[in-house]
Amino acid sequence: MNIIVLNGSPKGDLSVTLQYVRYAAKKNPQHSFQYFPVAQNIRKLEKDEAAFNEIMDAIKKADAVLWAFPLYFLLVCSQYKRFIELIFERKQEAAFAGKYAASLSTSVHFFDHTAHNYIHAICDDLQMHYAGAYSAAMYDLMKKTERARWLAFAESLFDSVSRQVPVARVHPKLAAQSFTYEPGPAAVGVDAAGKRILVLKDGQKPAGNTDAMVQSFVGNFRGDVEVINLSDLDIKGGCLGCCKCGLDNICEYEGKDGFIDFYNEKVKKADVVVFAGAIHDRYLSAKWKTYFDRSFFNTHMPTLTGKQIAFLISGPLGQIANLRQILEAYGETQEANLVGIVADDAGDSKQIDLLLAQLADTLVRCAAGNYAPPVTFFGVAGRKIFRDEVYGMLRFVFQADHRYHKSHELYDFPQKNFKIRRLNLMMTLLTKIPPFRKKFLKILKEQMVKPIKHIAENR
Numbered sequence: 001m002n003i004i005v006l007n008g009s010p011k012g013d014l015s016v017t018l019q020y021v022r023y024a025a026k027k028n029p030q031h032s033f034q035y036f037p038v039a040q041n042i043r044k045l046e047k048d049e050a051a052f053n054e055i056m057d058a059i060k061k062a063d064a065v066l067w068a069f070p071l072y073f074l075l076v077c078s079q080y081k082r083f084i085e086l087i088f089e090r091k092q093e094a095a096f097a098g099k100y101a102a103s104l105s106t107s108v109h110f111f112d113h114t115a116h117n118y119i120h121a122i123c124d125d126l127q128m129h130y131a132g133a134y135s136a137a138m139y140d141l142m143k144k145t146e147r148a149r150w151l152a153f154a155e156s157l158f159d160s161v162s163r164q165v166p167v168a169r170v171h172p173k174l175a176a177q178s179f180t181y182e183p184g185p186a187a188v189g190v191d192a193a194g195k196r197i198l199v200l201k202d203g204q205k206p207a208g209n210t211d212a213m214v215q216s217f218v219g220n221f222r223g224d225v226e227v228i229n230l231s232d233l234d235i236k237g238g239c240l241g242c243c244k245c246g247l248d249n250i251c252e253y254e255g256k257d258g259f260i261d262f263y264n265e266k267v268k269k270a271d272v273v274v275f276a277g278a279i280h281d282r283y284l285s286a287k288w289k290t291y292f293d294r295s296f297f298n299t300h301m302p303t304l305t306g307k308q309i310a311f312l313i314s315g316p317l318g319q320i321a322n323l324r325q326i327l328e329a330y331g332e333t334q335e336a337n338l339v340g341i342v343a344d345d346a347g348d349s350k351q352i353d354l355l356l357a358q359l360a361d362t363l364v365r366c367a368a369g370n371y372a373p374p375v376t377f378f379g380v381a382g383r384k385i386f387r388d389e390v391y392g393m394l395r396f397v398f399q400a401d402h403r404y405h406k407s408h409e410l411y412d413f414p415q416k417n418f419k420i421r422r423l424n425l426m427m428t429l430l431t432k433i434p435p436f437r438k439k440f441l442k443i444l445k446e447q448m449v450k451p452i453k454h455i456a457e458n459r
């Protein structure tokens with residue numbers, strides 16, 4: 001069997017993820033593996049169509065394609081995203097159609113599912129037979145049981161391909177959109193009340209209705225709103241994954257392009273940040289992805305704490321629940337208040353006018369009141385994953401994160417709570433005594449609500 005490995009790590013051969021593939025290849029010498037470092041070579045593949053076509057030719061001859069990538073900001077890295085865009089821009093879908101596919105990632109399991117959902121949907125769009133996802137923690141391969149698990153997955157992939165098992169499409173085809181948003185006159189006249197409002201947009205074509213939405217949104221304010229086009233920024237390239245930023249948040253690109261100054265001076269100092277862009281395949285553009293990846297020089301520290309944010313999206317957002325989840329999770333994990341998402345797939349200019357006007361008003365109201373909502377599973381789980389990783393294995397690489405976690409008292413492991421530990425011990429022992437156990441179960445509901453009921457009634 002001939003398997004094409006599309007290496008999605010900017011680190012190329014030094015990819016952690018790639019070691020999983022090499023291991024599976026070594027254990028299965030009866031199959032041939034061909035490796036293409038598409039994320040690392042993205043510049044070349046953009047410029048040199050012959051080099052890109054060489055990969056397409058290899059895919060045409062292959063039995064299966066393995067998408068092997070690291071997680072970058074809830075998805076794949078910007079370079080890999082760009083490679084996927086090139087497939088569609090250069091109309092190479094036919095090379096993939098009918099091939100079996102699987103995805104493999106390594107990560108710390110922070111939104112690994114959204115990245116695999118994305119690749120799965122891309123495989124469905126390419127009419128591939130998607131045989132499954134394998135999400136490994138970075139160093140799983142060092143454990144015997146995990147090696148066995150990974151080999152079992154690989155074996156089941158080979159088996160699916162050799163038996164040509166039928167595979168159902170999971171992500172429906174996106175319905176085409178041809179709506180042109182025509183903004184009406186701005187109605188509200190929102191006073192920005194001294195709040196710094198920043199709109200970031202991506203001018204990359206096709207931009208759909210993005211510009212019109214930005215103009216209409218900005219037109220709702222009295223006073224200044226700064227609009228920055230990502231294409232006007234001096235960004236030399238995507239995140240390299242070198243993790244040099246881990247020690248002191250000093251990025252490899254520092255002094256080499258304008259991204260870090262822009263991020264520190266504009267994004268971090270704004271009160272309200274609005275992100276505007278068009279959907280390209282099943283995410284925003286690779287340009288937007290570059291923005292998110294490059295913000296990793298702040299490592300695992302949130303940079304939008306207390307800010308009000310919103311997204312203006314052109315494209316079929318209503319058909320891509322995974323993208324909505326990514327946007328919502330981004331807001332929560334950055335500790336921002338995601339005030340709203342306005343998309344043009346409403347398909348009604350008047351309705352979009354109203355939504356944009358309302359959004360402008362709500363953003364300023366929330367900024368004035370410093371509103372910060374409680375986080376849901378996204379925010380809570382994300383914080384706990386980072387807490388454990390930074391405390392443990394990642395600490396010596398991400399020393400700046402460790403200092404941040406200490407100074408913000410984020411090392412809130414439950415085992416430090418001695419009062420609760422004593423209570424647990426005592427109650428566990430007491431509930432072993434039958435009469436106590438009986439009484440305990442009888443009054444449990446009442447006791448559970450007692451402390452909070454007291455507050456509700458007396459504060």
Ligand SMILES: Cc1cc2nc3c(=O)[nH]c(=O)nc-3n(C[C@H](O)[C@H](O)[C@H](O)COP(=O)(O)O)c2cc1C
Pocket residue numbers: 009010011014015016017018069070071072073074075106107108109110111112138239241242243293294296
């Ligand atoms: C810019 C950047 C963003 C990352 N984002 C995530 C993420 O969203 N979720 C996650 O679990 N890990 C994330 N990671 C960790 C990598 O996915 C992880 O280290 C991976 O094993 C690297 O694989 P590679 O060596 O094959 O590139 C990120 C790392 C970098 C450098």
